[in-house]
Amino acid sequence: MENLRKIIHNRRTGEQVVPSEPTDNEIEVFEESVLISEIDKYGFITYANRRYVELSGFPKKTLIGAHYTIDRHPDMPEGLFHARDEIVARKKVWRGYVKNLCRDGSFYWTLTYMQPKLDSESDIVGYTLTRKKAYAAAIEEIEKKYAALQGKAHIGHDFFMRGELYHGEELATNK
Template sequence: MKKGTRIVNFKTGKVIEKAEPVDEEVYFDGGVMITETDLKGVITYVNKKFREMTGYTREELIGAPHSIIRHPDMPKGAFRSMWETLKEGKIWRGYVKNLRKDGKYYWVLVYVQPKYDENGDVVGYIAGRKVADPQKVKQAEMMYEQFGADELADEEIFDCSYHEYIESK
């Protein structure tokens, strides 16, 4: 397996080598994949379905930045939209192409929302993923190809409602 970017797990201090992407899709068979992160996007919880789909162990994931599964085909603009939406206390939804530990990829429809403590302060984020509609994935792929080359693209598609744009097509 070819190695790519190095990711440091902040909890264990171990370095994880992300695999180079391979053009092979693994289809998400259903259920819900759940993760929780702190305010900086460091993973604090993963469920079994998420571990199974990504190929990483709990020990590798807890303490790692959530970008450990970021596929290079995903434009930064989509994540900029996500962070802006979350900082406003809103739920973000979008189609995301993720990178597995073995370099293969999978598509999901992701919902991310702030996690609050008993005082109403945001203490992190919770993300749930479900099976993505194949037609919407095709639309997202075309959009990401168009805007992905310009990682700093400031197109309307990456505003806080980009998922609505895809849903409307």
Template sequence: MDRGREVKLSESDIIVSKTDPKGRITYANRRFMQIAGYAEPELLGKPHNLIRHKDMPRGVFRLLWYTLQQKQEFFGYVKNLTSDGGFYWVFANITPDLRADSSLAGYFSVRRRPNYAAVKQVSEWYKKMLEIESKESASRAPEASYLWLKEKIVQQGCSYNDLLTRLEALEE
């Protein structure tokens, strides 16, 4: 693969991973390894943010963690990094993995091909969020861009999950 080249998922691609409560990878399916370009030993025990692309605003991850801390599942569009510097977009579903006693065992993530019309829209939002983050201190940046996204959702007149449903319905 060429550095910076996009890997597009097919309709049948399903990427699966599990992490411990600290976000370290405990399981990665073969398709995840193929798309991301890592062998299993290179992933297991590593923080999941190993594949975090610089084009992803930290505010999106702030929303993700706020959602997961409430023991709710998170849905979202994520641009990930491949081992050779390429990238791939996914529509992610991340769920807390709870034990029988409701304690946190870790997180379970399933990713699939995104709607590229939605990716085009969220890419614009992410650019604005990155701009906001660049004007803030490192400690304030995630919250500042998260608050901008939260306001953007309010302006749409719906919940975050309803907004995602609308984006998924866009024609590609």
């Protein structure tokens, strides 16, 4: 798969980061790890917990203020992120398997939950992303499915819209 190597600009520090070329080196996410980040409504990282910083390989000062796509692996299909954005825009919780790219080109899989953060008027002001170790049995199947659903032709594929957590609807309300 082609790595677009889009330059990520950190709006806080002015630093420019070119994502690494992906390697075949997979990093293990430990069972007890919970990776948490928060982004503003424009997609810029405002918070990253210690475990997320360590696993990503990016210094915290590089992450905070950078666009959250700084760790997007090129194997990830556009349709997944399109569906995720539609789901969280409806103030729902999204769940999906995500392959993340580390600073050195290695990668790790997570089961990611994204939830909108709402102000007192129930307007979206940002998002919280919580990641945990992906279920190993699911990764092989997900990799095949993602490979088959690459490209713009699959943006609206129903498979991606299944990431909505109906049982989690109450989590994304202010009431």
